[in-house]
Amino acid sequence: MDPYGSSDSSRVFSSPYTRLGILIQRILDRVTPFIGVRWLLNIVLLILFLLRIFFLQGFYIIAYGLGIFLLNQLILFLTPKQDPSLQELDNDDGNNVPILPTRANEEFRPFMRRLPEFKFWYTSFKACIISLLLTCFTIFDVPVFWPVLVMYFFTLFFLTMRQRIVHMIQYRYVPFSYGKVRYQGKNDVTTSMGNVANSGIKISAK
Structure with missing residues (x-):
């Protein structure tokens, strides 16, 4: 005590x-x-969940809920942390809020996501695990007409992704860093020139 x-x-x-x-x-x-x-690992868990839904021929409401949750997480992953449309409204009101650069001579600012990659993976991982566990209990097997759920999900997916792509084109940003051009800094150029000079000295010595 x-x-x-x-x-x-x-x-x-x-x-x-x-x-x-x-x-x-x-x-x-x-x-x-x-x-x-x-x-x-997440893809394997999702495939296992879909196979379980297919063989059990049930738990469609769980699959629909998982799909809506993953779609919501994907939209947050593709959305910038500071929405340019909201920043424009703040600038119109007289507030000095920094916006994304739109010209080459402006200051570079990296793309910051509203939902970081690791949190996106971790929440998706937990959602897949929970969905697999829920399929072990028959109480969650609510009878529904699954074609309506599939049609509604794909319609919602198409509309939300179309809106997000239009937003990317309008404010000219790409939420992925793969394939982008990488420029050498001043230190990198100096180091590479030093390596070339050293290799030239060795060749001449031979």
Whole structure:
């Protein structure tokens, strides 16, 4: 018993949960650099979920909920942290808010997502695991007419992605860094010139 009259039982019961949280965080820190492996794991879980839905011929409402959740996470992943349309409204009101550069001579600002890549993966991973677990309980197998859900989902996907693509074209930004041109800095150019000079000296010495 402590001076305030509470027992140490709460500490005993909370200790395993604290250790579990530390263990999970340690595992997440180790898998953070392996982007391809992480997303491959999510794809495998999603395929397993779809196969389970196909063979059980049920749990369509769970599949629909998972699809809507993943679509929402994807939209947040493709959305910039500072929406240019909202920034334009703030500038019209007289507030000096920095906007994305639209010319080559303007200051470069990297694309910052509203939902970072790791959080996008982690929430998708948990959603797939929870969806697989829910298919183990028949209480969640609500009878629905699944073609309507499929048609509604693809319609919603088309409309939201079309709106996001129009937004990208209007404000001229790309939410992906793959394939972009990388320019050498001053230090990189100096280092490369030094390497060429050193290689020339060695060749002449021979």
